[in-house]
Amino acid sequence: MKVPEFLKGVYYGKYQKFVHFFISLVIFLIAQKLFGLEAGLAIAIAIGLLKELFDKFIRKTVFSLPDIAIDILGIFSGLLILILLNLSLANSTSQKLPPPSTNPLTITKTNYKLMQISSPAFQNNQDIPVAYTCDGFNVNPELRFSDIPKDTASLVLLMDDPDIPDFVKEKMNITKFDHWTVFNMPSETTKITRDSTPAGLQGVNSAGQNSYTGPCPPDGKHRYFFKLYAIDNKLNLAAGSTQTQIEQAMQGHILEQAELIGLYERR
16 A cells, blocks of 8 residues: 655654654553553554664665654653653542542451562552453453562452442442452462463452453442452362452451552543
8 A cells, every 4th residue: 555645754754753753652652551551661662663674674764773762752751741640640539539448357467578469550549551441351460469478378369349339239239349359379479460360269250250350330430459368378168259258268367468459430
């Protein structure tokens, strides 16, 4: 397909450096929204390099380090925009959302360095990328665990949405929507990779599935709690157990717990 001359003029003409900068910025912003920050950076850099290789080997132009620098400048300008937006949104979100739900489970021992749960796809109290929701690929994000207590026998991961509206609570006879339930994970687990089935047993979610189901709020912006528990035993429960059953079985056995909150609102 022949490229119109006016597009060639825009892309390779007088303002080509500005155009390259703008394209790199937009590619990064779209990619990070869909796949998360780390993947967004990788995709934007890869596309920038492919563009330079195309120009060198197809259009026979000279490989230009300044052009690559312009692409990278566009990407990191997008990163700066995201940081500023997140700082602004964090302040407004903290005022709009209700306070975190209280957790009825108690920790039996506290003489440990605080366990951590994080994700390269999103920061705590920030938006979950579309790829991990019902509007995207509906796959689980990558999660990372650190500072797990040395006496841990197994790990439990629970993900839920406490912000469901009253009509959903009444229709389904629930107080929160359970999105993901994993228990009896090996104590040495430090990561759950994107779109994977973790080691251990899967419990049932509120959709009736023994698997992950992503955010799909029917109204406004909801909070999604990823809660990690280190416990001193393995739970004598079968696959398909509910979060309520797991929480009851864990009582009195929790060594440490950590929490990651993601936000999502359908557009």
